[in-house]
Amino acid sequence: MKYRDFLISEKENMIEELKKFLSINSVYDESTVSKEKPYGKGVDDALEYVAKLGIQHGFSVDRCDGHATELTIGEGDKMIGIFAHADVVPATGVWSQPPFSPYVKDGKLYARGSSDDKGPFMAAFYAALALKQAGLIKNYKIRFVVGGDEERGSSCLDYYFKDLKKPSPTYGFTPDADFPVIYGEKGINDFFPEIDVEIPHVKKIVGGAATNAVCDKVEITFDDPSPVVEYCEKNIVEHKCEGKVVTIFGKSAHGSTPEKGVNAAIKALQILGEVYEVRTLLNLAEGLSDTSGAKFGCFCETKLMGQTTYCVGLISYEKGHLKFSVNFRYPETVKPNEYIEKFDAYFGTKSKKGEESKLLFFDPNSKLVKTLMKAYVKETKDYFHGPITIGGGTYAKHCENTVAFGALFPDREYVMHQPDEYMIVDDILESAIIYARAIKSLGKLK
Numbered sequence: 165m166k167y168r169d170f171l172i173s174e175k176e177n178m179i180e181e182l183k184k185f186l187s188i189n190s191v192y193d194e195s196t197v198s199k200e201k202p203y204g205k206g207v208d209d210a211l212e213y214v215a216k217l218g219i220q221h222g223f224s225v226d227r228c229d230g231h232a233t234e235l236t237i238g239e240g241d242k243m244i245g246i247f248a249h250a251d252v253v254p255a256t257g258v259w260s261q262p263p264f265s266p267y268v269k270d271g272k273l274y275a276r277g278s279s280d281d282k283g284p285f286m287a288a289f290y291a292a293l294a295l296k297q298a299g300l301i302k303n304y305k306i307r308f309v310v311g312g313d314e315e316r317g318s319s320c321l322d323y324y325f326k327d328l329k330k331p332s333p334t335y336g337f338t339p340d341a342d343f344p345v346i347y348g349e350k351g352i353n354d355f356f357p358e359i360d361v362e363i364p365h366v367k368k369i370v371g372g373a374a375t376n377a378v379c380d381k382v383e384i385t386f387d388d389p390s391p392v393v394e395y396c397e398k399n400i401v402e403h404k405c406e407g408k409v410v411t412i413f414g415k416s417a418h419g420s421t422p423e424k425g426v427n428a429a430i431k432a433l434q435i436l437g438e439v440y441e442v443r444t445l446l447n448l449a450e451g452l453s454d455t456s457g458a459k460f461g462c463f464c465e466t467k468l469m470g471q472t473t474y475c476v477g478l479i480s481y482e483k484g485h486l487k488f489s490v491n492f493r494y495p496e497t498v499k500p501n502e503y504i505e506k507f508d509a510y511f512g513t514k515s516k517k518g519e520e521s522k523l524l525f526f527d528p529n530s531k532l533v534k535t536l537m538k539a540y541v542k543e544t545k546d547y548f549h550g551p552i553t554i555g556g557g558t559y560a561k562h563c564e565n566t567v568a569f570g571a572l573f574p575d576r577e578y579v580m581h582q583p584d585e586y587m588i589v590d591d592i593l594e595s596a597i598i599y600a601r602a603i604k605s606l607g608k609l610k
Contacts, residue, residue: 166294166298166300167298167597167601168294168597168600170294170297171291171294171597171600174293175589175593178287178290178592178593178596179268179589179592183273183275185210185213185250185282186264186275186277187265187275188210188213189255190210190252190277190312191206191207191252191253192204192313193205193206199230200229200230201230202229202313210251211232211310212233214250214308214310217235218233218308223237224236224237228309228320229323229327229328230312231323232310232311232312232323232324233309234310234330235289235307235308235310236308237296237301238302240305242304242334243304243305243331244305244306244334244335244336245307245309245334246288246292246336246338246339247310247311248281248284248310248338248339248559249281249310249313249314252280252282252315253374254373256373256380256381256416257415257582257583258583260274261274263583264276271588272586273586273592274586276585277585278585278587281340283571283587285339287339287595287596288308288595289308291596291597291598291600291603292308292603294600300607301607302607304334314340315376316374317519318559318561321559321562321563332563332564332565333563333564335532335535335565336563336566337532337566337602338569339568339569339595340558341556341568341569342552342570342572342573343540343544343570343572343598344536344537344540344549345552345569346552346554346558346568347526347527347533348468348525349555349556349568350420350495350555350557351494351500351520351522352520353517353518353519353520354375354376354490355492355515355518356487356488356516357488357490357515358485358486358516359485359513359514360484361442361445361485362442364440366385367408368384368481369382369384369479370382370481371383371412371428371429371432372478372479373416373478374478375419375477375489376418376419376475376491376581377425378414378417378422378424378426379414379427379430379479380413380425380428381411381412381413382412382431382432383411384412385408386410388408391440392410392435393410395439396410401431412432414427414428415583417581417582418581418582419477419493419581420554420556420557421473421555422455422475422476422491423456423473427452427476430449433449433452444512451511452474452476455474455475456471456472456473457473457474460507462474462506462507462510464494464495466496470495471495472495472503473492473493473555474492475491475493476489476490493557495523501517521557521561522561531609535606535609536602536606537550539602540569540570542601543594543601556568570595570598571587571591571592576588
């Protein structure tokens with residue numbers, strides 16, 4: 165196939181363009197938010213980079229009032245939509261090298277955003293370039309929508325479709341999950357429990373970077389930190405003491421897979437509960453240590469979509485009042501409000517409820533799913549893995565006629581939202597080849 169030859173020849177250029185993209189710190193920055201830059205300067209810089217890339221390669225460009233960058237090529241009534249995002253989660257934790265200084269080592273490209281979602285976007289973009297070069301964009305158009313707020317709830321796409329009244333694609337995919345293809349995504353609901361509890365000698369607690377990532381660092385301010393420092397040293401707990409502030413460390417992980425992280429907030433509750441004999445904190449630590457909800461009576465599992473998960477992302481304490489966030493993900497039989505009420509009844513908390521991201525189910529026998537699945541199998545010869553459901557929430561929930569499609573291959577390590585995030589360089593190329601075939605095949609559907 166001509167597109168395959170083109171992509172192989174352009175591999176180095178694709179990686180160099182990706183490195184430029186990855187070097188932009190595109191974490192949401194409230195301090196630089198403006199009407200023109202609704203998600204801050206870093207995100208806007210990343211969206212502008214996408215716009216310049218599109219202009220350079222002959223795409224028409226719309227900056228969408230700063231909420232997203234839209235790139236379009238080709239003509240026709242049929243539109244293949246590809247939805248990616250330029251924003252990234254904060255680069256918390258300990259990194260081997262600076263998180264926005266991309267580098268390749270042992271065939272892996274390291275940087276925040278390499279796998280979520282800048283690497284997959286670049287693979288899909290070069291797939292479109294390959295089809296253009298091969299003259300295979302006929303009687304349809306390809307439209308990329310690269311958003312700026314996926315990690316905080318996808319307000320960018322809400323603005324794109326509701327405020328700008330942009331059309332839905334005929335067929336679409338988002339390269340922001342797993343291969344082979346995703347036909348179902350769990351529901352997601354952030355909620356925010358609060359409880360009054362006196363913690364002796366503790367002035368303040370603050371920890372976490374995002375609701376949808378495992379809390380990897382908690383700072384505790386004491387009037388006398390020595391008992392907690394002694395406990396940490398005796399029990400070999402990773403920590404740091406500076407003056408009257410003790411920092412407890414964990415390991416970040418994506419909110420959809422909290423069991424893969426080490427939650428510093430739960431560690432802190434356990435330590436403080438033991439040192440100062442606070443039963444409320446011990447109960448919280450014991451219950452929340454089970455990310456499935458089984459220990460506090462809020463567990464559910466279905467054959468279709470798997471288990472419930474509960475991820476503590478943020479925590480704070482001051483003047484006897486403890487607050488934290490829970491990123492709650494659930495399968496199709498769960499009524500989330502009932503489970504949140506059961507959570508509060510068990511722990512004695514009162515929870516404020518955030519916005520609900522309803523679950524997604526797409527017919528696995530639909531033209532869209534079957535076409536994407538066929539493209540994956542044709543290029544990989546992987547006859548063992550079939551369409552799947554996931555705990556993560558993607559842009560597919562915000563777009564009609566759209567599912568998640570790649571770019572994490574089966575049996576690969578999951579490193580999204582973690583320190584030393586990476587994407588295998590050969591996987592970026594292979595993803596681009598799969599996407600080229602998939603787009604071409606979707607363009608031929610009637």
